Amino acid sequence: MASNEAATDQKWLRDFVAKNRIHTFKIGTVDLDGLWRGKRISSDYFVDSVAGNGTFICNILFGWDMQDEPIPDLAYTGWRTGYPDINLRPDLSTLKVVPWEPGTASVICDIHERDGSPMELAPRTLLTTMVSRAESLGYQPIAAYEFEFYLFRGTPRELATRHWRDLEPLSEGHHTYSVYRDTGNEFLIGEVRRQLAEYGIVIEASNSEHGPGQFEVNLHYSDAVQAADHALLLKHAVKELAVRHGYTASFMAKVRPGWAGSSGHVHQSLCSEDGSPAFANTADPGNLSDVGGNYLAGLVEHAAELTALFLPSINSYKRTEGGEWAGSSSTWGLDNRTVAMRAIPGAGAAARIENRIAGADANPYLVLAANLAAGLDGIEQKLTPPAPVVGNAYELADGKAPRLPESLADAAGRLENSVFARKFLGDRFVEHFVATRRWELKQFAAAVTEWEIARYL
Template sequence: MSEITTRAELLGFVEEHGIRTVRVGAVDIDGVWRGKRIPVQYFTDSVWEKGTQISNILFGWDMVDELLTGVEYTGWHTGYPDVTLKPDLSTLTLVPWEPHTASVICDIEELDGTPLALSPRRLLRKVLEDAADLGFSATAAYEFEFYLLRQSPGDLHRSGFRDLEPLTHGSRTYSLQRGTATEYVLGEIRERLQTAGVYIEACNSEHGPGQFEVNIHHDGALRAADHALLLKNAVKEIAAQHGHTATFIAKLDAAWAGSSGHVHQSLWCADGTPAFACANPCRLSETGAQYVAGLLTLAREMTAIYLPTVNSYKRTEGGSWAGASATWGRDNRTVAVRSIPAPGAAARVENRIPGADANPYLVIAANVASGLHGIRHRLTPPAEVTGNAYELPNAAELALPASLDAAVEAYAASPLTRELFGKEFVEHFATTRRWEISQFGKAVTDWELRRYLEVI
């Protein structure tokens, strides 16, 4: 990531690295990075400062470009006019796996310069402004799990996404031997991302065949979301260059482990001290406890953000180390919110509900907004879970929504989501999730064919 603020500095960066093309893009509701490749001359002459126009259809279709119905913001009734992608030069970085190329993440504005309320990156900015008003800054770090498949994306399309072959077979979690066999991909991902300014602290083989985990170094919350976006794109693109496919789907196969997107997070006071730190190394500060209480109070309302697809709920069904209840505990991996106390900067919490399929900007925004709600209202967390959260006597009472249908209704009906995110965003996001549900409802699945075709 860069510290470029002037055109002269930009031209120096371009000359130093031999840049010919700049990838300019912004994230949509589903977390897909969309944009354009722009010749460097046009970027340095104009786009770096004025931005570039793109149709607001980015918020009028779904992740596979099918036009949404029932969306107020844009559609046939508006003619799908332009919005502006405005580069945030602090995100300008190299794309080491694409020669002579740089990328920059954009904010989205209406043509009159008004920030777009539906933009996930803008929503996160707003939440962080709320944190600053309370005297805090937020840091975050993502842990992603994903699968590598031996087939290329083209192979998968031609096979109808059947007969998936993972890059490795069996469960070999933390296996260093297995890591050696896959280092030609994972090692390149680590090294290329570090050149792009995204530092991976560690990576390892995970519980599923062909499944891996990467841990991104913590940073300010906005930059943490930017890093998560860059990482997901890098993993997919580098895997494709090796003839493989990387996927962050939450549940790839019923028999395989799900893929999570756990988020570590903490607040810092204006004087630079860690707000969650406590002299007692076994607990968080009062501020940290209130933050945890906020996360749990709003967990049901925010489940649709954390688990945004129909598939997401296949991961949380039955436990399997996925946060599926409004619970917390100290260093407990069966709860939704894992408390990690410390007397210093390491004090933090981990939200274990989100899947790898969720939009990082929305997930971090939902976490920080929920935690701030707990601090504002001085909420007290419920009793700590010290055992298996999946087997609590009141597990059903604490359970989070078990389907996207239920999660969307909890999200849309809550006055708190409107208070924290604004009516326009809440209603738009709910409409997109209901659309996702309706699309699945029309599908004829392999399960239905296997179960009904011959027998009935």
């Protein structure tokens, strides 16, 4: 960066700090499990140094699991490498004042290796690469997330002391879309909407969902990277705001067998270079455009190979078992919520495709990167989608539609052996991600569950 540009940025940042009385910047990056990890930095140090040069952090961020246990035998890093530093480089376009933390601002960072090169394993880098690929084909990806999550009475510490047993949801029973029941929950859900709006993340709508204490929020659409950024910050913010009221928010895919699973459906479309909606079909609004059909075909074609990114944990597959309002086969349909890919055609910008496979537990950057890789391949190869499913996709006879992987082990194997995934996501990323999933499988295999004790003791 030229010295005059650096000086201009510093002045702008100092004005920002003074105007908003910022004393702390919380900065971080997203890891493979979708957790936001980083540091809190004093405002002076951020303005004088970190904003331009970044800050260093141990690359263990990509060498351990979500419980901070180091994963052995990873090619990227380990005890043999000494866990050296990587560089967190703030993306100042993500700079926001945190409304519920007076004097605090947040920034999302990209990751660079010590030599300055972008880190290939970083989910945000992977998504940015897929966006660049779309732009090279003349398209701008647009996306919007909708999340389901549960709220439980008690802070995470209080629930942990009870070993996560006897969970008491914020509300009882199944009251989907109940305006009356939502009134009683508005003290918390309403604050989430208002605080997020002030944070620059617009929740278009919220409602109670099918599970007790379960809620859904729908985010406003934006470009793909910003959509993933907003998804990350929303999940983080919901947890922080819930704790302030003495509650715990969970985006776990399946909390209990009899309760609805929590999805992370992603709506997506493309804009052409002139800004027009590429999926819109003015001549036949009941169907997607040819480009939209090609993109849809790519999503269906590669769904099974990418399932490990959509369903990344052992628990993820409990949500897709049976008719659970989640895609469980390589299928699509017109405004059909039993298929994997729900086509929502139209004559204008609302024409889009909804991927219904991903759970709320999935990493939004990896989900969007995988969708773009598959959809753009469909466009490049001019793929044609199979016949749409009319009716209940869960009741399709065997052989009528390929089933998606039904376990993390199967999904990891499909990803590992995917020529397509390796071509577009990279050998290094695929091998590293698969290794982390196999570690998760190994940890689960060694665990003694309450089900086993109750059944066999």
